[in-house]
Amino acid sequence: MQNSLVASVLRELANFTEMEDDQPYRALAYRRAAQKIEALPEAIEETARQGKLREIPGVGENIEKKITEILKTGKLESLEKLKSKSPVDVSSLLRVEGIGPKTVKSLYNTLRIKNLDELEAATRDGRLASFKGLGARGSQQLLERIENAKLLTRRVLLVEAKSIVERVVDQLQQIPSVRRYAVAGSYRRMKETIGDLDVLIESDSPEAIKAFTSGDAVKEVVAAGETKVSVKMEKNFQVDVRVVPIESWGAALIYFTGSKAHNIELRTRALKMGYHLSEYGLFKSDGDTRMAGATEEEVYKSLGLDYIEPELREARREINAAERHVLPKLLELDQIKGDLQMHTKWSDGHEGVETMAEAARSKGYEYIAITDHVGSLKIANALDEKRLKEQKREIDSLNKKYESGGIAFRVLQGAEVNIMADGILDLPNSLLKSLDIVLASIHTGFKDDVDKITKRFRGALENENVDIIAHPTGRLILERPGYKIDLRALIQGALDTGTVLEIDGHPNRLDLNDENAFEAIRSGCLLSVDTDAHSASELEYMSIGVAQARRSWAEPKNILNAKNYKDLVKFLAS
Ligand code: DGT
Ligand code: CA
Ligand code: CA
Ligand code: ZN
DSSP, X not given: OOHHHHHHHHXXXXXXXXXXXXXXXXXXXXXXXXXXXXXXXXXXXXXXHXXXXXXXXXXXXXXXXXXXXXXXXXXXXXXXXXHHHSOOOHHHHTTSTTOOHHHHHHHHHHHOOOSHHHHHHHHHTTTTTTOOOOOOSHHHHHHHHHXXXXXXXXXXXXXXXXXXXXXXXXXXXXXXXXXXXXXXXXXXXXXXXXXXXXXXXXXXXXXHHHHHHTSXXXXXXXXXXXXXXXXXXXXXXXXXXXXXXXXXXXXXXXXXXXXXXXXXXXXXXXXXXXXXXXXXXXXXXXXXXXXXXXXXXXXXXXXXXXXXXXXXXXXXXXXXXXXXXXXXXXXXXXXXXXXXXXXXXXXXXXXXHHHHHXXXXXXXXXXXXXXXXXXXXXXXXXXXXXXXXXHHHHHHHHHHHHHHTTOOOEEEEEEEEEBXXXXXXXXXXXXXXXXXXXXXXXXXXXXXOHHHHHHHHHHHHHOTTOOEEOSTTOOBTTTBOOOOOOHHHHHHHHHHHTOEEEEEOSTTTOOSOHHHHHHHHHTTOOEEEEOOBSSGGGGXXXXXXXXXXXXXXXXXXXXXXXXXXXXXXXXHHO
């Protein structure tokens, strides 16, 4: 399967493109295609053989040609040319907060810096002292950011980890002596990025581990013993597998699910109660009387705690809440009643309104909002007044069809409108008023300082037509940090004006992040969890958004699109 290879070449092309020209949307198109290809269930070479590359969302004539070339030659001539012009590890350098494509280029042109190590050396020996555009306050901050970037280069997005987990699970299911398995670690806690997978299996047979390491998906065995093995899968991603005895299953699951900080708090609590907690079980500290260990529930119970969902195990006072029986009843995927951000062919999406609606209906939703880009963002094929009216006719007639067919499903006409430099929205109020729902977001002027950005958001919050602030920080996970925004001010503004903040489920967005969303919920904000889908298959990203919401302690009452259609309409009208 060449999917990862094709995706990584396209990603690299995106980075170089961004460095060389002023058209961020071209780079965006390459990245989007890369993501699709990575998520493809079948081998891309098979798709190519069947002549179906163009059916992949985001793949047009230009990208199709590129994929064909990569499959044939393993590389892209045009990219090789760019690389020989500036042989730079762009993707790693871009992970340094404050460094953008233009800076990468000038770092190379002026100082011949090609990678993170050379950037670090230049920072330490003072060569960067007079260099402008690094966006860091002093060399200490820059060194910290370089260190962070180094850590990031080893992690993958949750969505990529999901596809690796599928392969691991596939392999485990084929081993008869594996009686039970679980994927623990940060994956079970549904963190937005994953460092490695921690897999537990229950088995009597020493052959189980051997059978796993000889599976197709395993590229390299890093370390192997009778009860533990570490392997590398494709893209150098590590998987640790451990055999766990049945009486320790629950204790091991707790230990290897983590987080480390949660484990430490649990163990401290155990000690205070006269117990000893390890991955083998909960014991009385004076001897080896076993108190619990076979299930997680029994361990928590013996520690006087309610069961704590994995997403909550981050040492954010969840142990205290479990002791007082006041843990949140976390939002579940099937409590989501609709999706309030998606794009269609009317702007930069890949499918029509009805296709999106039908896909949403088959997920059991009661409603969706079509939120194409509007205004003067010409580049995303944004809608003007005339096309908005045409779109309204299409949506109205689809709703009529549902209504007359007795189908309880409705399509809202919404829009994603850009917040311009001065906090004014890029569409007249008279038009915004005519829409069912309005999302406002920032797509330009990322480099504005914190006051300016905060002022822009205030402008949007105070506009009574705005219902939701979409992807409120603008970060792209593992790619770029968000813009500088005063989150407390944003949360306060949302509360003051009754505006909803979004958790954007698109896998590399996920803003608000878990900490910010936790803060927002605790302050009483209502959040919307949506997918920002640009094709019907991307509606699947809801599960990723919901995971982030769960990490933020969200209950259904905190989530706008957990409301049924009637209550949603009531809320939007208020
Ligand atoms: P990752 O892989 O970086 O995304 O994050 P985790 O949380 O999966 O961390 P990992 O793979 O290093 O370890 C898996 C779990 O094992 C971790 O969440 C908690 C537990 N663990 C690992 N090392 C320690 C430790 O030194 N002390 C304690 N109490 N627990 C540990
Ligand atoms: Ca891990
Ligand atoms: Ca690990
Ligand atoms: Zn957007």
